[in-house]
Amino acid sequence: MNLNFEIASGPKVIFGRQSVLKLGEECTKLGMNSPMVLTDPGLKSSGAIDVVFESLEKAKINFHLYDNVEANPSDTSIVDANHKFIEVGCDSFIAAGGGSTMDTAKAVSVLFANGGKLSDWYGIGKILKPSPPLISIPTTAGTGSEVTNSSIVTDTELQIKTTVRNDTMFANLAIVDSSLLAKLPKELAAGALMDALTHSIESIGSPKSSPWTEGLANKSIELICRYAREYIDDRSVEKSADAISLAATLAGTAFGNTGLGIVHSLAHPLGAYHQLHHGTANGIFLPSVMRFNLPKMKKKYAEMNTLLSQNDENFKNQDELEQAEDTINKIDELARDIEIPKTLRELDITKKNLEVMSKDAAESNQVKTNPVQPTENDLKKLYEELL
Known part of the structure; x- marks a missing residue:
């Protein structure tokens, strides 16, 4: 700590x-x-x-x-x-x-x-x-x-x-x-929600994370995973809209103090070269990057699972690695449920600009606060997995 x-x-x-x-x-x-x-x-x-x-x-x-x-x-x-x-x-x-x-x-x-x-x-x-x-x-x-x-x-x-x-x-x-938020289009609402979730998860993985920021980020994750589906279905429902608004603001305060990670390193070039919505890009990359960071984040991801598995009896029988992997699977499932694309291919984004995007991602400030330090080739492979 x-x-x-x-x-x-x-x-x-x-x-x-x-x-x-x-x-x-x-x-x-x-x-x-x-x-x-x-x-x-x-x-x-x-x-x-x-x-x-x-x-x-x-x-x-x-x-x-x-x-x-x-x-x-x-x-x-x-x-x-x-x-x-x-x-x-x-x-x-x-x-x-x-x-x-x-x-x-x-x-x-x-x-x-x-x-x-x-x-x-x-x-x-x-x-x-x-x-x-x-x-x-x-x-x-x-x-x-x-x-x-x-x-x-x-x-x-x-x-x-x-x-x-x-x-x-x-x-x-x-x-x-x-x-x-009531008139916010569903697609934009889903992308923004994944942006907030990414902020919280990457904040917890930062070497600058502290008990203060982790408390904010964990509460944000809990609120998002509990209310995301209801909120995306209807942004005018008060309880879920309030919860997601609070989650986003908590996440902003958390990552504003800790920095972010390579989900953002990978997402920013897609905005610059392909005009892809930032939150949508984050949602596409988040599960893959969580798997990449798993060797250093096993304990933290397992702890997150306690926020996501309150009604899941199987959770009690899992070891730490299984709980961590289950967290990633739950995040992946949430992204699919709110219709975030699973790959960049679904958006007709090709390997054009792959080399320069990989270079830009490797030079981003967010690399410094990622729990696992990637090479430029690691980042290129993360792009290639989804292209």
Whole structure:
């Protein structure tokens, strides 16, 4: 057990159904007089975040809408949003959407506060100036970006996904309201859910894991595995939507302190080269990577099984290895039940870019916090198994 650790606790969180109605008054408390509201065009047109605009209007907050957020935010889209922020004279940010929207807002805030090129701020801890106020409102349950201090962006010239990270990037406030999930398409909900599950499992496997983060991650895993199927069937059911929202936020706090593993190393190049939804990619790779990590994770996976097998009599008769393998099988079964593809072949992704994706994966920061250190060839084989 690691009893030497540091915790970055992140932003204030307001959790609960209809909590988004407090947005206007929270903006006033933070002195946000002219916020830019960032979202994506599909979410805006769906009407799912009309309540955000209504709360701001009720509080007489003069906001400016930016609804051109990309699914995998690129450096060029960050520059575009920053130009608009400056042009209209905004003083703060509200990110209402999924991880891409929240990552966009954080990256724009860095560029606005520090100037230069976005590439100047790639990496960890380079940012010196505080960012303008930010309120994050997730409309998916998965990324945990509302409580993390980093942003994932695609460098269009290098064709890689990279990270901008610093404690100045934490939102001032995260409003987590599960009623906003009701209109989320089933496919996106399933991918986001697998993203949250991957965050928790990889957080536990990190050498930076601690009793604090493991407690959060284990509770997240328990909630996801208990409520996932009901939630995916109907995102408007309060109990399951609340549970999955809580699980995603807990997972975000956990991995924000521990880092992740090679599921993310493998998934990010697929987003950069094939525009595959990040959570879906995680869901495809998670069982295979868990098997790869099994030699170092047998005890932890067996412990997870106690969260997943409360009504399984066979669990009591299994040894540690059998329990660990059963955990992996249960995660695999869950992914299939919520219609996550089992292979990349099902999505018509071929071996094109295999070499460069393997290289990019091997050079990712997540390799450092994976429990088993892979070679580039190991990562290539993990791709090949699913291609």
